[in-house]
Amino acid sequence: MEMNQYLEVFIEESKEHLQSCNEQLLELEKNPDDIKIVNEIFRSAHTLKGMSATMGYEDLANLTHQMENVLDAIRNQKIKVNGEILDVVFLAVDDLEAMVLSIAEGGDGKRDVSIAVEKLMLIEKGESPALSKARAETAAAIAEPPGPVKSTYDDFEWTVIQQSKEQGFETYEISIALRADCLLKAARVYMVFEVLEKSGEVIKATPSVEQLEEEQFDQEFSVTIVTQETPEVIRQKLLKVSEVDRIDVVEVSMGDYISRETVKDEGTLKPDVEEKADRASEMPKEEKKAPAAKQVSNKTIRVNIERLDILMNLFEELVIDRGRLEQISKELNNQELHETVEHMSRISGDLQNIILNMRMVPIETVFNRFPRMVRQLARDLNKKINLEIVGADTELDRTVIDEIGDPLVHLIRNALDHGVETPEVRKAIGKNEEGNVILKAYHSGNHVFIEIEDDGAGINKDKVIKKALKNGIITEQSASALTDKQAYELIFASGFSTADKISDVSGRGVGLDVVKNTIESLGGSVSIDSKVGQGSIFSIQLPLTLSIISVMLVEIEKEKYAIPLSSIIETAIIRKADVLSAHNQKVIDFRGKVVPLLSLKEIFEVPSDNHEDEFISVVIVRKGEKMAGLVVDSFIGQQEVVLKSLGNYLTSVFAISGATILGDGQVALIVDCNALIK
Amino acid sequence: MMSEMTAADLKLIVFQLKDKEYAIPVNQVRSIEKVEHITRVPRTVGFVKGVINLRGVVTPIISLRSRFNLEEAEYNEHSRVIIAVLNDMEVGLIVDSANDVIDVAPESIEPPPEVIGSEEADFIKGVTKIEKRLFILIDLEKVLNPEELAAQDGKGIAG
Numbered sequence: 001m002e003m004n005q006y007l008e009v010f011i012e013e014s015k016e017h018l019q020s021c022n023e024q025l026l027e028l029e030k031n032p033d034d035i036k037i038v039n040e041i042f043r044s045a046h047t048l049k050g051m052s053a054t055m056g057y058e059d060l061a062n063l064t065h066q067m068e069n070v071l072d073a074i075r076n077q078k079i080k081v082n083g084e085i086l087d088v089v090f091l092a093v094d095d096l097e098a099m100v101l102s103i104a105e106g107g108d109g110k111r112d113v114s115i116a117v118e119k120l121m122l123i124e125k126g127e128s129p130a131l132s133k134a135r136a137e138t139a140a141a142i143a144e145p146p147g148p149v150k151s152t153y154d155d156f157e158w159t160v161i162q163q164s165k166e167q168g169f170e171t172y173e174i175s176i177a178l179r180a181d182c183l184l185k186a187a188r189v190y191m192v193f194e195v196l197e198k199s200g201e202v203i204k205a206t207p208s209v210e211q212l213e214e215e216q217f218d219q220e221f222s223v224t225i226v227t228q229e230t231p232e233v234i235r236q237k238l239l240k241v242s243e244v245d246r247i248d249v250v251e252v253s254m255g256d257y258i259s260r261e262t263v264k265d266e267g268t269l270k271p272d273v274e275e276k277a278d279r280a281s282e283m284p285k286e287e288k289k290a291p292a293a294k295q296v297s298n299k300t301i302r303v304n305i306e307r308l309d310i311l312m313n314l315f316e317e318l319v320i321d322r323g324r325l326e327q328i329s330k331e332l333n334n335q336e337l338h339e340t341v342e343h344m345s346r347i348s349g350d351l352q353n354i355i356l357n358m359r360m361v362p363i364e365t366v367f368n369r370f371p372r373m374v375r376q377l378a379r380d381l382n383k384k385i386n387l388e389i390v391g392a393d394t395e396l397d398r399t400v401i402d403e404i405g406d407p408l409v410h411l412i413r414n415a416l417d418h419g420v421e422t423p424e425v426r427k428a429i430g431k432n433e434e435g436n437v438i439l440k441a442y443h444s445g446n447h448v449f450i451e452i453e454d455d456g457a458g459i460n461k462d463k464v465i466k467k468a469l470k471n472g473i474i475t476e477q478s479a480s481a482l483t484d485k486q487a488y489e490l491i492f493a494s495g496f497s498t499a500d501k502i503s504d505v506s507g508r509g510v511g512l513d514v515v516k517n518t519i520e521s522l523g524g525s526v527s528i529d530s531k532v533g534q535g536s537i538f539s540i541q542l543p544l545t546l547s548i549i550s551v552m553l554v555e556i557e558k559e560k561y562a563i564p565l566s567s568i569i570e571t572a573i574i575r576k577a578d579v580l581s582a583h584n585q586k587v588i589d590f591r592g593k594v595v596p597l598l599s600l601k602e603i604f605e606v607p608s609d610n611h612e613d614e615f616i617s618v619v620i621v622r623k624g625e626k627m628a629g630l631v632v633d634s635f636i637g638q639q640e641v642v643l644k645s646l647g648n649y650l651t652s653v654f655a656i657s658g659a660t661i662l663g664d665g666q667v668a669l670i671v672d673c674n675a676l677i678k
Numbered sequence: 679m680m681s682e683m684t685a686a687d688l689k690l691i692v693f694q695l696k697d698k699e700y701a702i703p704v705n706q707v708r709s710i711e712k713v714e715h716i717t718r719v720p721r722t723v724g725f726v727k728g729v730i731n732l733r734g735v736v737t738p739i740i741s742l743r744s745r746f747n748l749e750e751a752e753y754n755e756h757s758r759v760i761i762a763v764l765n766d767m768e769v770g771l772i773v774d775s776a777n778d779v780i781d782v783a784p785e786s787i788e789p790p791p792e793v794i795g796s797e798e799a800d801f802i803k804g805v806t807k808i809e810k811r812l813f814i815l816i817d818l819e820k821v822l823n824p825e826e827l828a829a830q831d832g833k834g835i836a837g
Contacts, residue, residue: 646738654721667715
């Protein structure tokens with residue numbers, strides 16, 4: 001079968017299931033007794049196993065299978081959840097992730113999973129994985145002896161049987177004997193199961209399904225099924241499977257169970273049954289829920305992101321043509337054309353909103369890997385950390401999402417390593433032993449804010465300044481004039497590290513300047529607020545989208561340039577006489593502030609025929625707190641434009657961040673105000 | 679790049695600069711366009727004339743005359759932009775005209791003569807002769823030379 005067409009779906013769904021495993025495992029760690037969570041994980045693992053087996057990824061299927069066994073044992077309360085077991089399961093999930101990743105990257109998804117498998121097997125056998133390896137090897141070799149053909153049921157199964165009965169389902173135990181000369185026993189077993197699963201729900205097989213699949217039985221096996229069909233119908237159906245010798249259908253009655261129950265000690269049984277009844281009552285409910293869930297899922301479809309990109313590109317061309325049409329209609333001055341173009345503009349405006357919205361992805365996709373990371377880091381650092389995530393449903397453009405992950409990882413590592421203190425220290429200064437890290441995302445205006453807040457030690461200003469002096473980032477002179485905020489900003493300088501100890505986690509001083517650069521390259525900014533002893537907040541501001549921006553078009557001689565509205569404070573026309581000169585730098589007095597003037601004509605070396613005007617047009621732009629006035633010839637107006645790169649050839653053009661295509665088909669360059677203000 | 683394709687004939691796009699005929703392998707050419715409005719890009723190397731809108735893609739343009747240190751000429755109705763592709767980069771080359779495609783056997787391409795007596799010697803990969811016409815094969819990699827561009831970096835101006 002041609003698998004390639006399913007590969008993408010497989011990879012996507014695997015990732016989702018693994019993510020859900022991760023989340024639920026973390027949840028389970030907090031509530032080790034919650035069987036519902038185990039069920040969730042089990043379901044994800046089971047689906048994953050099925051999918052990977054279908055796709056022919058055996059290692060993947062194998063490991064998931066072992067994991068499933070352990071989970072099964074947990075939910076059947078054969079083993080108790082503890083940190084050690086969770087570690088092993090996490091390890092297995094890590095392996096699975098690595099394999100899925102390898103498949104996604106075009107690999108074969110093969111990986112040596114024997115360590116994880118071995119550990120899982122040990123757990124399943126009820127041993128601690130930390131025990132000696134020699135035992136592990138022998139343990140792995142032992143196969144369970146084939147069970148008796150007559151089935152026995154545990155409490156859980158009895159509950160299912162009982163509940164089925166209440167809902168009008170009958171339970172039958174079917175003994176199937178294959179002919180002695182049957183060659184493909186596993187195949188017959190498969191066919192029998194297929195028939196049975198069409199008639200009802202198989203709740204038990206003796207020997208177990210795994211053993212049956214591996215042909216670890218003689219000629220006979222028994223299957224217990226919950227169904228509404230009569231025994232005779234089932235019998236007839238099963239007899240159609242070839243090489244079946246004999247079928248016995250026996251009704252399973254509650255009488256068997258009740259007689260057994262009385263023998264049991266009541267004290268232990270009661271809570272046990274209640275809990276299991278809980279779980280059991282979930283089963284039929286879920287069955288009913290399934291068709292409903294399907295309908296919901298039909299309302300969303302998976303779309304390859306490439307297609308959305310193509311759609312976006314096509315739409316961008318439409319925006320350009322729209323601009324052109326508007327221009328033509330203005331020139332022709334035809335009323336009908338005018339109205340049509342206007343209508344089209346409105347529709348394409350709506351379309352633009354929809355397309356931009358389609359590209360919006362909840363930041364969850366980035367955030368959801370952090371709980372795992374924090375758990376691991378906290379263990380490595382011997383700290384107790386509680387990570388709280390707020391606003392994971394905040395949406396951001398995909399291009400931003402793709403880039404923001406790494407900077408956030410850095411900042412979180414930083415908060416855990418340098419921010420939150422060790423439990424001993426926290427206890428000593430009267431804080432809760434467990435440190436809190438809050439990851440928060442929210443919309444505000446045309447921006448998205450992401451905050452990383454910790455209640456750790458905060459930033460020690462003196463220490464930062466001392467370090468910066470030592471590393472030659474600032475001079476003694478400037479150090480004394482620094483405000484708190486400016487001092488904190490120093491930790492974003494390259495070659496800076498405040499940790500006394502260099503650790504694996506962070507603290508090589510290469511991280512935070514990269515963080516700042518990445519965020520600024522996305523058109524965002526990052527700031528720090530901190531109180532010594534109380535913690536720090538790193539706040540990141542990001543634009544909602546990167547592909548369509550609002551600009552002010554200006555003209556310099558015959559050339560047009562676009563200045564992003566996000567950097568513009570305002571535009572002004574001033575008299576030449578008002579321009580002052582300070583230290584060979586032209587400045588103006590703008591609302592009480594001295595603002596340096598920059599002539600774009602000079603900076604961009606625009607060929608010109610020096611004519612003098614009495615008035616000059618100035619665009620006041622800012623970078624952070626600093627301002628500058630850009631002198632232009634005239635303002636054309638405000639416009640939404642599609643941001644385009646200059647291509648791979650022209651990579652570093654001074655003070656130009658990109659280009660856009662105007663209505664007349666010409667290219668206008670976009671001015672990078674950040675490069676102009678130092 | 680070229681030595682790998684020994685078996686088949688090489689297809690070359692022929693273009694003119696001043697009085698000479700040059701050639702570039704057809705697989706390095708995406709399309710040939712007429713010269714339209716070029717937006718100047720400030721503060722970059724001299725031979726980069728600017729960028730054009732090539733069906734919605736902003737494409738940089740270099741003048742081959744300027745690159746080969748020939749005197750610049752006004753663009754006329756014969757002037758063309760050859761959109762060349764090299765390692766993911768699309769770059770337009772302005773030439774005086776481009777109107778021919780030739781097939782040559784790879785073995786007929788000779789290394790450039792030691793003394794060619796002109797500035798463009800650095801950018802030549804080889805020469806080939808067909809019926810008294812001499813075609814100069816250009817080395818696109820050296821013509822574009824991204825490193826030369828990368829060295830162009832600016833400084834902030836206002837304090």
